[in-house]
Amino acid sequence: MALPSYASPLERIWHWSYLVICGLIFFFLIAPIIIIIPLSFNAEPYFTFTDAMLEFRPEGYSLQWYDELMTFGMGQPEAPRDASWLADMWANAKWVNAAKNSIIIGICSTLLATVLGTLAALGLSRPEMPFRRIIMATLISPMIVPLIITATGLFFFYSSACVPQGSWAYRLFGVFLSNSGCVANTYLGVILAHATLGIPFVIITVTATLIGFDQSLNRAAASLGAGPRRTFFKITMPLILPGIISGALFAFVTSFDEVVVVLFIAGPEQQTVPRQMWTGIREQISPAILAVATLLVLFSIALLTTVELLRRRSERIRGVTPS
């Protein structure tokens, strides 16, 4: 990108203005995400910088909105902070509960999506796979179809997916179903839906890893007497693990960030963090939202770092020089 020494003045001007333009676009990309971090420490319930904050006076800053995250919805938020306060928070604080739900749903749906998606990616990457293109298109489609359509479809489906109470199916699966025996308003429903939405990401990342996978390694293992299962766990799996993990992370983030489907199919029990944010923003927006947003930004930084490390590791394993 360096300017050649023979560049004309006009080219120089253009070059520098080009860099400035790019800088502004980078600013546009990143500023909205960074700006909420200091704002979340605002001592006043405003969404802009107060004079005290701009002058860096300590009284302009406060942790009250983070404190509110832990106390919102509790029976006695002002009680002395002892064991009973903690128990109250764990049981009643809405944001804490939402975080618990998000994590449970995220982990379950990620496990489901990763296992099914990895198996399918292994099958899809075999050269003898029949109808490869159309099956791939079908499996990726949950990512392409607008969420509102998926949510609408699932709403109808789940509210009609019921088993009569007292039947053998109810005795078997009853714990996963709602009181009326339906999939609607249950953890099961949300987990299945989120797994569906996460699967395309697993397939895409694992397939991408498998493209660089040397099939002769599998043949070598087989020629040395390893069975298919042993070959998979000893040879294939360790090599494609970075791809699997980053696919799983994508699936987890998809679930962790998903709100449209949850709004349609979840009951009050399955309040997740995005849904709680949605309610918070729609009803009366309090700076506590900014505290949540800040925590989520830190979370995404951690995820980004993990994925980047995995990518480098995967390239190193495959013999590509890491950049």
Place this chain on the structure above:
Amino acid sequence: MATALDPHAAIAAKAGGLDDGVLRTADGQRLDRALARSSRAARRRAFFLVAPLLAFIVITFIIPIGQMLYRSVHNDGFSANMPQISAWFAENPVGTDPGEDAYAALSADLLASAEARTIGVVGTRINYEMSGTRSLFTSTGRQVRRGIEPPYREALLGINDDWGDPELWGAMRNVSTPYTDGFYLASIDRTRNAEGKIVQVEEHRRVYIMLFLRTLWLSALITGLTFLLGFPVAHLLATLPMRRSNLLMILVLLPFWTSLLVRTTSWMVLLQQQGVVNDILVWLGVIDDQGRLQMIYNQMGTIIAMTHILLPFMILPLYSVMRTINPSYVRAARSLGATSWTAFRRVYFPQTLPGLGAGALLVFILAVGYYITPALVGGSSGQLISNMIAEHMTGTLNWSMAAALAAILLGGVLILYWIYDRLVGIDNLKLG
């Protein structure tokens, strides 16, 4: 074996003691069959790996969407609860004046439906076709239960004049079958009038075409904006040395990984009238304190926030294509006398088209279906068709209408998806 061209085959055939001109494996089976069998087995093994997921997706995704599509053409709220008048409509063609027999059938149905407490369902269904008629059904149902005497025509007209309205009879005819194209007609602001002709609805109810057009227009605009903003950035990232570009790449990937709601929230915080952007503009003296700009809860809010959210989806495909462009082509063009603009326009830009196509299609597909961001920052002028689907699902509870709108949107998206698969190939979709 005179015709055998392959000497090995000849030897193998002789060794096997078989001399019928067919290649065989060591254990004496026909080679072509053995090959076919083993490739069949390999195909089956590959398919078995995919089968669980395929079944899962079919059950949790394809069937629900199919069910939704079914609901967009099937609504028996009227026909199931009003069998006699539905039968009368089936027997008598459009244009028949409803006589005493029709009114008798109608009264009997109204009575049965009111007794079974399904008159509300019936009224709701007909209300979709002709607003304001729900109460006509429920109130008439109450009166019919108290008992009415023949002649039914006079009796019903005595209860309410509207029962003689040909519009109402046209609407009842439209809903007298369980399968209907009425919701699709309504999705394009059309309806069937009393004579059964397709006409536009009244001017003040024409919203759907406007919303579809607005969705298309805003999505195209946002795609254009992401292109304008994404192209220079992708170009810079692709031409910088790897180490520096990786550092800058974080600035693109961090928004990509950040929650949608977080980004929407921060735009709400930034753009509101007492927000940071307005504060800065006031401080700079660009606007005065009274003239704070309304940048959110309107179309502008939707455009700004969605451009920001979708920008990484444009940059990443553009970047991965630009990385592979050989810089010596541009140098060659320059050395042959092209100005830098000509070299860019004629040599560099055409090579970026695959990435541009991929990015533009992806951004457009995602933008067309957006719901959350317009709902939060769009106000009333920034709502897209998705918001109307949600409104019918949770507000008016006209689920068939929601399904019909969703089906049209789905059709559009699937066409785009098909084009994307053709041009780019879904296998080439890259993440991060």
